[in-house]
Amino acid sequence: MEKKKVAVFLLSSSLVLSMANNAYAATILKYGMRSPEVRKLQENLNRLGYFVTSTPTDYFGPATLNALIKFQKDSNLVPDGIYGPSTEKVLLEKLNAFSGKNVSSPPQTSNTSNSSATQTVAQATFSRTLRYGMQGEDVKFLQSILNKLGFDVGTPDGIFGFKTQNAVVQFQKANGLVADGIVGPATQKVLLQKVNAPSPSRGDEKREEVQTTLPSSSNGSGKGISNGDGNAIFNKVLKYGMIGEEVKLLQQYLNKLGFDAGVPDGIFGGKTRQAVINFQKSANLEADGIVGPMTWQALISRLNVTLPSRGDVNRDNPQNQKEDQIQFPTPFTRELKGGLQGDDVKLLQGMLSELKYYDGDVTGTYDDVTSNAVRSFQQYYSLNPTGIADVDTLKKLLEVDAQVKAVKGFYVQGKGGYGHGVGMTQFGAKGMAEQGFKYDEIIKYYYTGVDINKVDTSNVNVKVKISLDVTSQDIKITSSQPYNVIYKVKDDSTGQIIEKQETFLPDSVTSINYLDGNILIANSQSPEIRTSVDMVKIVPTNDGVLFYVNKARPYEGEFRIYPNPNSIPSGLDLINVLPIEEYLRGVVPAEMSPSWPEEALKAQILAARTYALVRIKDENIFDVYDTTLSQVYKGISIADPKIDQLIESTKGEVVTYGGKLADTVYSASAGGYTVDSFFAWKKDVPYLKGKPDPYDTSKYATYWWNVSISRSQIEKAYPQIGAVLNVEITKKMFDRPVEIKITGTKGIITVGNDDFRKAIEDAAGQKLFASEYFDIVIQN
Numbered sequence: 001m002e003k004k005k006v007a008v009f010l011l012s013s014s015l016v017l018s019m020a021n022n023a024y025a026a027t028i029l030k031y032g033m034r035s036p037e038v039r040k041l042q043e044n045l046n047r048l049g050y051f052v053t054s055t056p057t058d059y060f061g062p063a064t065l066n067a068l069i070k071f072q073k074d075s076n077l078v079p080d081g082i083y084g085p086s087t088e089k090v091l092l093e094k095l096n097a098f099s100g101k102n103v104s105s106p107p108q109t110s111n112t113s114n115s116s117a118t119q120t121v122a123q124a125t126f127s128r129t130l131r132y133g134m135q136g137e138d139v140k141f142l143q144s145i146l147n148k149l150g151f152d153v154g155t156p157d158g159i160f161g162f163k164t165q166n167a168v169v170q171f172q173k174a175n176g177l178v179a180d181g182i183v184g185p186a187t188q189k190v191l192l193q194k195v196n197a198p199s200p201s202r203g204d205e206k207r208e209e210v211q212t213t214l215p216s217s218s219n220g221s222g223k224g225i226s227n228g229d230g231n232a233i234f235n236k237v238l239k240y241g242m243i244g245e246e247v248k249l250l251q252q253y254l255n256k257l258g259f260d261a262g263v264p265d266g267i268f269g270g271k272t273r274q275a276v277i278n279f280q281k282s283a284n285l286e287a288d289g290i291v292g293p294m295t296w297q298a299l300i301s302r303l304n305v306t307l308p309s310r311g312d313v314n315r316d317n318p319q320n321q322k323e324d325q326i327q328f329p330t331p332f333t334r335e336l337k338g339g340l341q342g343d344d345v346k347l348l349q350g351m352l353s354e355l356k357y358y359d360g361d362v363t364g365t366y367d368d369v370t371s372n373a374v375r376s377f378q379q380y381y382s383l384n385p386t387g388i389a390d391v392d393t394l395k396k397l398l399e400v401d402a403q404v405k406a407v408k409g410f411y412v413q414g415k416g417g418y419g420h421g422v423g424m425t426q427f428g429a430k431g432m433a434e435q436g437f438k439y440d441e442i443i444k445y446y447y448t449g450v451d452i453n454k455v456d457t458s459n460v461n462v463k464v465k466i467s468l469d470v471t472s473q474d475i476k477i478t479s480s481q482p483y484n485v486i487y488k489v490k491d492d493s494t495g496q497i498i499e500k501q502e503t504f505l506p507d508s509v510t511s512i513n514y515l516d517g518n519i520l521i522a523n524s525q526s527p528e529i530r531t532s533v534d535m536v537k538i539v540p541t542n543d544g545v546l547f548y549v550n551k552a553r554p555y556e557g558e559f560r561i562y563p564n565p566n567s568i569p570s571g572l573d574l575i576n577v578l579p580i581e582e583y584l585r586g587v588v589p590a591e592m593s594p595s596w597p598e599e600a601l602k603a604q605i606l607a608a609r610t611y612a613l614v615r616i617k618d619e620n621i622f623d624v625y626d627t628t629l630s631q632v633y634k635g636i637s638i639a640d641p642k643i644d645q646l647i648e649s650t651k652g653e654v655v656t657y658g659g660k661l662a663d664t665v666y667s668a669s670a671g672g673y674t675v676d677s678f679f680a681w682k683k684d685v686p687y688l689k690g691k692p693d694p695y696d697t698s699k700y701a702t703y704w705w706n707v708s709i710s711r712s713q714i715e716k717a718y719p720q721i722g723a724v725l726n727v728e729i730t731k732k733m734f735d736r737p738v739e740i741k742i743t744g745t746k747g748i749i750t751v752g753n754d755d756f757r758k759a760i761e762d763a764a765g766q767k768l769f770a771s772e773y774f775d776i777v778i779q780n
Contacts, residue, residue, distance in 0.1 A: 029083035031399055032242055033060045041083055045071060048094055049140045049156040051147050061241045062406040062780065066726060078382070081399075126192075130183040132694050134160045142183060145195045146171060154775055155728070161735045162415075162672040162701060163775075165694075238291040241406070242268045243398060248330055250291060253299050254279060266330030267398075269405070329395045336389035340366045348389055351401045352377065355745040356715070356722035380746060400745055404723045406780050409710045413703045414774030419628075419667020421675045421734075421773075422688050423447060424607055426592055426600075426668050431695030433597035442603040443655055443664075446674065448689045450662050452606065454652045455613075461557070462583045462612050464633055465622040466574040469550035473569050475512040477559060481544025482506055487521060487532035497533065503541075509549060512536060512561050514571030519563055536561040545636065548574070555635040556582045562621060575622045576635075584608055584647050585639040590632040594640040601646050607664040610655045614663050657687045669693075669700035671773045673735040690734040705770040708779065709760055714742065717759035722746030727776050736773045 029038055035058055042056035042064055050067040065081045072079040075090045130142055135158055143156035143164055151167040151174075165181040172179040175190050183191070238247055248266035254275045255261055259282075261275040273289040280287040283298040328334065332344055345366045352358035358373035371387035378385040381396050389397070419425075424446035432442045440452050468475070477483075486501045504510060508525040521530040538559040540546050545554045557578025564573045584605060592604045608631055615623045615630070624630035655662045663685065665677075670693050677688035693701070714724045721744025730750065731739035740756045742749050751759070757769045 029060055031060055031062075031065050031081060031402075032244075034058050034237065035060075038064065041068070044091060044095060046144050046148055047141070048091070049144055049158070051144065051156060055148075059237075059239060059242075061239075062403060065403065066778075070726075070728070080382070126183075126185075126188040129185075130160055132160055132162070132165045132181065132692055139164070142168075142191070145191050149191075149194055154777070157732065159732065159735065162694075163703075238268055240268055240270070240273045240289065241402060243402070244330060247272070250299075251275075253303055257299070257302055267402070326391055328391055329398050332389075332394045335391070336366055336394075338366055338368070338371055338387070345370070348374075348394075348397070351397055354723060355397075355400060355404060356719075357746070400725075403725055404745065407711055407725060408779040409708055410714070410727050411706065411708055411777050411779050412769070412774050413706045413777070414769065414771055415671040415700060415703050415705070419669065420665070420680050421667055421670035421673075421690075422665050422677050422680050423674065424603065424664070424666040425670050425674065425693055425696050426604065426666060427698040427700065428669070428693045428696040429600040429603045430592075430596050431697055433600035433603075435695065437599065439599045439602035439606065439650075442599065443606055446666075446691075447655060447657070447662055447664060447687045448691075450655050450657045450687050453654055453656050455654055457580050457609070457613075457652050460580045460613070460616065461577050462580045462616055462624065463560075463620060463622045464576045464578075464583065465625050466548065466555075466576050467626055468567070468570055468572070468574060470569065472550050473513065473571075475561060475570060475572055475574055476509050476549035477512070477538050478507060478509045478547045478549055479540050479544045480506055480547075481540055481542040483541060483544065483546065484539045485510060485521060485523075485530075486537040486539065487519070487530060488534045489531065490533050500530075502530075506544075510538065512572060514563055514565075517563060517565075519561065519572070534563075548635075553635045553637055556585075573621070576626075580609065580612055580616075581647060581651060582636075583612065583633065585644060586633045586635045586637075587612075587631055588643050588647070589638045589640045590634045594642050598642075598646060601643060602650055604666075605643075605647055605650050606653050606655055607666050609650075609653070610661055610664040611666075613654060614661050662687055669696050669698050671735075671771070672696055672701040675734040675736065679733055679736075703775075707768045709764075709768070713760055713763045715744075716763040718742055718744070718749060718751075720744075720747055721749060726778060729776060737775075740776070 029035065029041060038060045039056045039058050041060075042052040045052050045064070045067045046056070048071065050071045052063050052067045068083060068087070069079045069081045071077075071091070072081075072087060075087075075094070077087055077090060126138060128138070130139055137158060139160045140156045140158035142160075143153045143158075146153050146164070146167045147156065149171065151171045153164045153167045168183055168187070169179045169181045171177075171191070172181075172187060175194070177187055177190060238250055243266055245266060247268045248264045250268075251261040251264035251266075251272055254272070255264065257279065259275040259279045260271070262269075262271045276291055276295065277287045277289045279299070280289075280295060283295075283302075285295055285298060326335075331347065334340075334344065336345055336348055341364055343364060346362055346364035348366075349358055349360070349362045349364070349370055352370070352373045353362065355377070357377045358370065360367075360369040360373075374389050374393065375385045375387040377383075377397065378387075378393055381400070383393055383396060384390075424443070428446065429442050432445065433439075437445075443452060444450060482503050482505060484501055484503050486499060488497050488499050490496070491498055504523050505525055508523055510524075511522045513520040513522075517533075519532040519534075519536050521532060521536060522528075538546060538561070540558070545556055546559055547554050548559075555576050555578070557576055560575040560577060562573040562575065563571065565571050567573055587608045588601065588604055591608065592601055594601070611631060612624055617623065624633075626633040655664050665688070672693050673690065674693050675690040677683050677685040679690060709727075711724050714727065715721070718724075721742055723745045724742065725745060726741075726743040728741050728743075729737040729739070730741045731737070737753050737756075739750050739752065742751065753772050757772065761768050
C-alpha cells in the first residue's frame with residue numbers, strides 16, 4: 001500500500017502530467033472544489049504559461065479560476081471557468097503540441113517511465129541554450145519552471161528579459177552554478193531535477209494526507225469528526241475563498257469561543273481566516289488559517305459539541321419540502337423574484353450594486369429595477385434571462401462577487417529607463433566600455449548598420465538657444481575684455497536701416513530689454529539708452545569670452561539677441577553662436593561624467609557632434625536648445641581637460657548611414673531594452689532599431705518605481721467594464737506593454753499603453769506612472 005502511494009505521489013509531481021485517464025476525463029472541475037485532479041490542472045496550466053501558483057494544491061480557488069478563464073479566452077472557448085470535456089480536450093492538444101509527447105496516454109507509475117518522460121521534455125523544450133533577448137515557447141517553459149521553484153519572473157510571456165535573467169542568476173547562485181544568467185545544459189539539468197522533486201508538506205492541508213480521520217467528539221471511534229450517527233461530513237479542509245454550510249458552522253463555533261468571525265454567512269473571507277489563525281495560536285497549532293482535521297478536533301474539544309449532519313442543517317430551513325430539496329447557495333435559502341421582500345433581497349441588491357448591475361436603492365423589495373438588473377446579469381453570463389434569481393443565478397452571482405472581492409487592486413512595477421529609449425544609452429555605453437569595447441563598437445551596436453567617417457568642421461558654427469533667467473526681464477552681458485555691441489537703427493529721414501557698432505569697456509555690464517517691438521540697450525558706464533529695431537549682436541575681442549550675468553555662466557563665441565514677444569518674461573531670445581568643436585566642450589561633460597571610461601566618452605562625443613551637425617541650418621535663428629530638448633549645454637564653465645583632449649583626438653568624426661549624417665539621438669537609459677524610432681515617435685528610421693541593452697546596469701534598468709492602482713480608479717476610468725476583475729498586459733514590444741486587457745463584470749476591453757496611463761491618471765487626479773515601461777500584477 002505504501003509503495004502505491006509513493007508511486008502516485010511521484011506521478012503527480014512529474015513535469016508532464018497525464019490528464020486523460022478515465023476517471024479524470026469524466027471529472028468536471030469548478031470553483032470551490034477540492035480534488036487531486038485540481039492539482040494536476042494547476043500544474044498543466046503552469047506548464048502552458050497560465051501561472052496559478054508555484055506550489056499547486058488540491059483547491060480550486062480564485063487563482064485557478066482566473067488562469068483557467070484566461071486559457072479558455074485565449075483558446076476561443078466559453079470563458080465560464082469550468083473545466084469540462086471541451087476545455088480538457090483543448091488543453092491536452094496544447095500540451096501535446098508544447099511537449100512533443102502524447103500526454104493523453106494513461107500514466108505509468110514506475111520510476112523508469114517517469115524518468116523517461118522527464119528526459120523527453122528536456123529534449124523537446126531545452127533544445128538550445130537560452131540567454132537574454134531570446135524568445136519562444138522554451139523561454140516560456142523556463143519562466144514557468146522558475147516561478148514554480150519560487151524565482152519570480154512575473155507572468156510567463158516567452159521573452160527572456162531582464163527579470164528572467166535576474167531569476168536565472170538567483171537560481172544559479174542558490175544551486176552552486178556559475179551565475180552568468182545563461183541557461184545552458186548544466187543549468188537546464190538542475191532546473192528539471194528541482195522541478196520534478198516532491199514538494200514539502202505544510203499546515204493542516206497536508207496534515208490531512210497523513211491523518212484523514214479523527215476521533216469522534218462523542219465516542220473517539222476514529223471514524224472522523226461525526227454527528228454521532230456515523231456521518232463524517234466535516235472532515236474536509238476549509239480555507240479562504242470557500243463557501244458552504246460547513247463554513248457557516250465554523251463561523252458559529254469560532255464566535256461561540258470568542259474568536260470573532262463576523263456574521264455567519266457561509267463565506268470563508270478575510271475575517272474568518274483571521275479568526276481561525278487566532279484560534280490556532282491559542283491551541284498551539286500551526287497558524288496557517290486552514291481548517292483541517294487537527295483544527296476541527298481542537299474546536300470540537302473546546303466546545304464539547306456534536307456536529308450536525310447535512311440533513312440536520314437542511315431540516316432547520318424554513319422552506320417547504322419541495323424547495324428544501326433544492327440546495328441554494330449560502331446564505332440564500334429561496335428563489336428570489338418580483339414582489340418578494342426580505343434581507344436576502346437586500347443582500348441580492350447589494351451584490352448586484354457592487355457588480356455594477358444595480359444602481360437603485362437597497363430596499364429589500366424585489367421590484368422591476370431589481371428584476372432588470374438580474375436579467376442583465378443573466379444575459380452577460382449566458383444564463384436564462386428570466387429576471388428571477390434562481391439557484392443557478394445565485395450561484396453565479398456569489399461566484400462573481402467572490403472574484404470581485406478577491407481583487408484588492410493592482411500593483412504596477414516599472415522601470416522604463418531615463419529618457420526616450422531610442423538609440424545609444426549612456427549607461428549602456430559606459431557598461432560596454434567597462435567590458436573592453438571600443439567607441440566605434442559602441443556606436444555600431446546602438447545604431448544599426450552605421451559607419452564612422454570624418455568631415456571638416458573647422459568653419460562650422462552652431463547656434464544654441466540659451467535658457468533665460470525667468471526671474472528677470474532683462475538680459476545682462478559682460479566680458480573681462482573689451483566687447484562690441486552691434487545694433488540696428490532706422491534713419492528717420494531716409495527710412496533705411498543702419499547698422500551701428502559700439503565698443504564697451506571690460507567688466508562693464510550691458511543690459512538688454514524689450515519694449516514695443518524694439519530692443520533697448522544700456523551700458524553701466526554709459527548713461528545713453530540705445531534703441532535697436534532688430535537683432536543685437538555682442539562680440540568679444542582679444543579672444544575674450546562673454547559672461548551671461550543673470551546665470552553667472554561664461555560662453556565662447558558671440559551672442560545674438562532677438563526680439564520675441566512670446567518669450568516670457570523678457571520678450572527676448574538669447575542665442576550663443578560658436579564653433580561646433582568648442583560647443584562640444586560644454587556638452588559632453590554635461591551629458592556624461594568625465595570620470596567614465598574614455599571609450600564611452602568618445603562614443604558620446606561622436607553622438608553629440610553628429611546630432612548637432614544634423615540640425616544646423618543657415619536659415620535657422622537657432623539650431624539646438626541647451627536643455628534635454630536637444631542636448632544639455634552649459635558653456636565653458638564645465639570644460640574638462642580630459643574631455644577636451646578626446647574632442648581634439650576625434651575632431652570631425654561623425655556617424656553616417658548610407659553616406660549621410662545619422663540622427664544620433666541618445667538617452668541615459670532605456671531600461672534594459674532600447675526601442676524603435678517608430679515605437680517612440682511614429683517615424684521609421686532604419687538605423688534606430690530596438691534591441692536588448694544588457695550593458696546598462698544602472699538603477700533605471702531595474703524596477704525602480706512602483707505604484708498601486710485601486711479598483712475604483714480603474715472602474716472610474718472605464719465604467720463600461722463594470723466591476724474590475726483583472727488587468728493584464730496582452731502584448732509587448734521591446735519589453736514594454738502595448739496592449740492592456742481590462743476584464744470586468746460587464747465587459748472586456750483592450751486599450752493601448754498611452755490611453756491606459758492617461759485614463760488612470762485622469763481618474764486618480766494625479767501623476768502615477770513614471771514611464772511607459774511597466775508590469776501589472778493583481779493584488780488579492
